[in-house]
Amino acid sequence: MELGMIWVAFGAILGGVLGVKWVLRRANSWVYEVKLGEKRYSLPPGDLGWPLIGNMWSFLRAFKSTDPDSFISSFITRFGQTGMYKVLMFGNPSIIVTIPEACKRVLTDDQNFKPGWPTSTMELIGRKSFIGITNEEHKRLRRLTATPVNGHEALSIYMQYIEDNVISALNKWAAMGEFEFLTALRKLTFKIIMYIFLSSESEHVMEALEREYTSLNYGVRSMAINLPGFAYHKALKARKNLVNIFQSIVNERRDRKKGNSQTMKKDMMDALLDIEDENGRKLSDEEIIDILVMYLNAGHESSAHVTMWATVKLQENPEFFQRAKAEQEEIIRKRPPNQKRLTLKEIREMEYLPKVIDETLRWITFSFVVFREAKADINICGYTIPKGWKVLVWFRSLHFDPETYPDPKEFNPCRWDDYTAKPGTFLPFGLGSRLCPGNDLAKLEISVFLHHFLLNYQLERLNPGCPRMYLPHSRPRDNCLAIVRKVAAESE
Numbered sequence: 327m328e329l330g331m332i333w334v335a336f337g338a339i340l341g342g343v344l345g346v347k348w349v350l351r352r353a354n355s356w357v358y359e360v361k362l363g364e365k366r367y368s369l370p371p372g373d374l375g376w377p378l379i380g381n382m383w384s385f386l387r388a389f390k391s392t393d394p395d396s397f398i399s400s401f402i403t404r405f406g407q408t409g410m411y412k413v414l415m416f417g418n419p420s421i422i423v424t425i426p427e428a429c430k431r432v433l434t435d436d437q438n439f440k441p442g443w444p445t446s447t448m449e450l451i452g453r454k455s456f457i458g459i460t461n462e463e464h465k466r467l468r469r470l471t472a473t474p475v476n477g478h479e480a481l482s483i484y485m486q487y488i489e490d491n492v493i494s495a496l497n498k499w500a501a502m503g504e505f506e507f508l509t510a511l512r513k514l515t516f517k518i519i520m521y522i523f524l525s526s527e528s529e530h531v532m533e534a535l536e537r538e539y540t541s542l543n544y545g546v547r548s549m550a551i552n553l554p555g556f557a558y559h560k561a562l563k564a565r566k567n568l569v570n571i572f573q574s575i576v577n578e579r580r581d582r583k584k585g586n587s588q589t590m591k592k593d594m595m596d597a598l599l600d601i602e603d604e605n606g607r608k609l610s611d612e613e614i615i616d617i618l619v620m621y622l623n624a625g626h627e628s629s630a631h632v633t634m635w636a637t638v639k640l641q642e643n644p645e646f647f648q649r650a651k652a653e654q655e656e657i658i659r660k661r662p663p664n665q666k667r668l669t670l671k672e673i674r675e676m677e678y679l680p681k682v683i684d685e686t687l688r689w690i691t692f693s694f695v696v697f698r699e700a701k702a703d704i705n706i707c708g709y710t711i712p713k714g715w716k717v718l719v720w721f722r723s724l725h726f727d728p729e730t731y732p733d734p735k736e737f738n739p740c741r742w743d744d745y746t747a748k749p750g751t752f753l754p755f756g757l758g759s760r761l762c763p764g765n766d767l768a769k770l771e772i773s774v775f776l777h778h779f780l781l782n783y784q785l786e787r788l789n790p791g792c793p794r795m796y797l798p799h800s801r802p803r804d805n806c807l808a809i810v811r812k813v814a815a816e817s818e
């Protein structure tokens with residue numbers, strides 16, 4: 327009898343637990359889907375996860391494991407290869423899009439989509455940065471800021487500065503013993519983007535800014551928990567420090583302008599201070615600072631990570647290393663004897679190195695997701711994306727699709743030998759009006775670095791088997807602790 331009671335109690339508790347779980351698993355659907363009425367039946371398949379946290383737990387678990395793609399795979403296993411899935415992430419009901427057709431549609435339709443970055447990201451990058459302003463304002467500021475960092479003329483102005491700094495950084499590192507290769511590359515790419523935007527600042531200011539950016543970045547894809555000890559809390563503090571530093575730079579520039587003292591060279595900061603709209607309105611300090619926070623962040627983290635991985639993967643694969651080095655040696659051989667430096671023309675004529683760079687861009691997919699928000703109900707590939715829902719364009723799925731890229735986890739530049747990416751299958755820099763304005767600059771920086779590295783250096787990692795982290799971006803846990811060895815004398 328007593329045993330019977332125990333079983334009854336056990337059954338009741340189990341039933342209760344399962345009942346609560348059943349309710350909790352459906353709670354988000356009742357909150358977000360029921361109000362859509364008939365439209366809810368044409369949503370893509372998926373699940374909105376748990377109340378409040380939605381699918382964040384499974385996302386973070388996957389991206390903190392060795393297999394980040396297990397997050398999307400779990401949707402494919404449960405709901406099939408539909409290419410679009412409903413989720414609740416970063417506090418919003420959202421649709422993840424993973425197939426070329428859907429990604430292209432979302433990224434190229436500005437009438438129906440606007441930027442949809444989580445509020446937590448906006449707080450960090452800035453409400454007046456490109457992710458927070460209207461399409462019209464974006465168009466105007468984008469035209470002004472993108473021209474100086476892209477295209478032939480702009481790049482030829484920066485070529486020598488980039489090359490000088492690459493040569494001296496490599497020289498310095500080779501005399502340094504062990505160091506964090508990624509951290510050093512971040513400093514190098516930061517110096518370059520600082521030069522373009524602010525001409526130049528003291529080493530001291532630059533170091534301080536770069537340190538704050540590292541903390542800012544760790545917070546960008548973390549849970550938005552503003553409590554001491556959490557990455558997001560540290561990132562908010564870093565943003566405050568960045569804003570203070572930029573404010574003092576803006577003040578100094580405004581004073582200098584009032585005093586009519588001529589700056590040596592007009593940089594992006596001058597352009598931002600001068601710009602006026604059709605009504606003669608100038609940009610406020612807040613607008614200028616948010617644009618700087620965004621550009622300086624986007625303009626150094628990404629190039630540093632891609633340069634590091636390209637170097638590491640070449641060094642790990644002697645066959646690729648040799649082929650890449652042979653191409654660079656050929657460039658030197660063909661050069662007139664009085665020419666000492668790499669030219670844009672030589673970079674454009676390279677055939678193998680661009681394949682190495684494209685393969686690195688694919689293999690790490692630095693921006694694995696970008697965010698949009700539907701401005702109206704819209705049908706894509708037979709599914710409804712409701713007005714106000716976020717859209718997560720999941721670049722990682724495009725770049726790791728085995729149909730497009732056989733054996734996708736293998737790093738293999740030769741896959742690009744006879745292959746031209748079909749539309750929408752290779753989007754490392756995004757697409758449409760928000761296409762990365764720094765794509766040419768990034769490729770230039772990476773090419774110049776690899777040219778000098780391949781000709782003269784070797785990288786020896788101290789922990790080659792060190793685990794890889796995927797958040798906020800793909801990197802070795804030890805920031806690529808390594809020694810750079812000089813193997814040949816520089817030609818000049």
Ligand code: HEM
Nearest residue numbers: 456475624625628629692693696754755756760762764768
């Ligand atoms: C390998 C290096 C880089 C990668 C992989 C990369 C990737 C991307 C991607 C995917 C986007 C699109 C975001 C979206 O659609 O919402 C983007 C936008 C952007 N990138 Fe890059 N980027 C790189 C280098 C740079 C550099 C060097 C700069 C600085 C000049 C830069 C500045 C920006 C800016 C300002 C945006 C926002 C554009 C807009 O909203 O109009 N990026 N980047």
